[in-house]
Amino acid sequence: MPHDHELRPGLPQGPEPRQGDRRGQEAAGRARGVSRLAAAALAAALCGLAAPAGAVAKPPAKPAAPAVQKPVVEAYTPLAKTDAAARAGDANAQTHLGDDYLLGQEGAAKDVVQARHWYELAAAQGQPDAAFVLGEIYWNGDGTAKDNAAAQRWWKVAYEHGRQDAAKLLGDEAFARAKGEGETWSLPALQEALDWYQKDAAIAGPAVQEKAVARVKQVQDLIDYARRQGG
Known part of the structure; x- marks a missing residue:
């Protein structure tokens, strides 16, 4: 009966692998596995990017055109023009504006009080037409208390300036x-x-x-x- 330390015939025994060689083989195997995974991921990515057969590539979208600014149209009315000139101190414009409010014309609402205000500003500058109408307003008591003395005063201004x-x-x-x-x-x-x-x-x-x-x-x-x- 052979001893345990004797080699049995027919069963060749290779050299026992060393500890360092075994670790190297394991590392190499892992590296090959990682390489295969990386290659598979790259192939999948390339397949996803590839256009299907027969497809036509679309051109890149054009950038949106900048918004066009429409010109601002300034509102204009004869009343607005007259009002601006009257506020600037033009006696004739003040008289015209007084007429607009007195008669309710040129887009102005009829307003005797506003009319008297503009007539007084114009008459104070010697505008004869404004003074003439202002005298009538006080004489008749239109939108204000009747005042004959004020009527006389403004009629004199009108007369002295040509009316x-x-x-x-x-x-x-x-x-x-x-x-x-x-x-x-x-x-x-x-x-x-x-x-x-x-x-x-x-x-x-x-x-x-x-x-x-x-x-x-x-x-x-x-x-x-x-x-x-x-x-």
């Missing part, structure tokens, strides 16, 4: 002051009315000449009457 037709209105104002209680008359006020009516008659056209002359005659008669009464 000679204000003479008739100034005559009316003086005539209204001349009438006292009962049959009494104020001679100074009657004389003032006569002076204005004579100025009006001197410039009156054919259509109103007869009435203008009749007013002068009426006041002259009243002056004579007041003198006889000791007025």
